Amino acid sequence: MHVAVALEDLPLSIVIGSGAEYDSYRFEETIGAIKVRTGYRPETRPEEIVADSIYDDTQVREFLRRRRIKASIPENKRNRKRRKRGRPRRFSKKSYAKRLAVERFFSRIKTGFRRIIIRYERLDRIFRALVIIATFFIYWEKLQEKF
Structure with a gap:
């Protein structure tokens, strides 16, 4: 399960992938699925992406650079045999x-939806339906806290 989460702990997009798949393979699909309705046109491009060092990949960084999105991704030391020269990554x-x-x-x-x-x-569609129901309950809890 690949999820883009807002600062309020609420999911913006959810993509279901296989368990044996490397996480960065679904990065573009997860970021591309973000659509936040703010008025006339939905927002599809976040200002900044904060990701784990698993996403320290040249394809991920190029994708973010093409879409003009700031990236705050730590360097994955397991991918580097020696330190790269040039401008350090942000x-x-x-x-x-x-x-x-x-x-x-x-x-x-993990605590509320063990299944x-x-x-x-x-089946992926049944698993995706359960994830959508779980996110509905998470959004519902957030709304109850506000009112």
């Missing part, structure tokens, strides 16, 4: 702290 510890929203979202999924984490369902 990484902000202050903005990386915002990544806790993703951890809080998955914590809510999703274990994934008993074989």
Whole structure:
């Protein structure tokens, strides 16, 4: 399950992939699925992406550069045999702290919706439906907190 999460711990887009798939393969699809209705036209391009070091890949960084999205992704030391020369990649510890929203979202999924984490369902459409129902309940809880 690949999820783009807003700062309020609410999912913006969810893409279901196979468990044996490398995470960065579905990055473009996950970011491309973001559509936030703010008025006349939906917002499809976030200002900044804060991701884990798993997404430290040249294809991911080029995709973000093409769409003019700032990236705060730490360098994955396992991918580098020696330090790269040239301009260092952008990484902000202050903005990386915002990544806790993703951890809080998955914590809510793990504590309240155990069936999703274990994934008993074989069919993707049934699993996706359960994930959508779980996110509905998460949004509902957030709305109850505000009122």
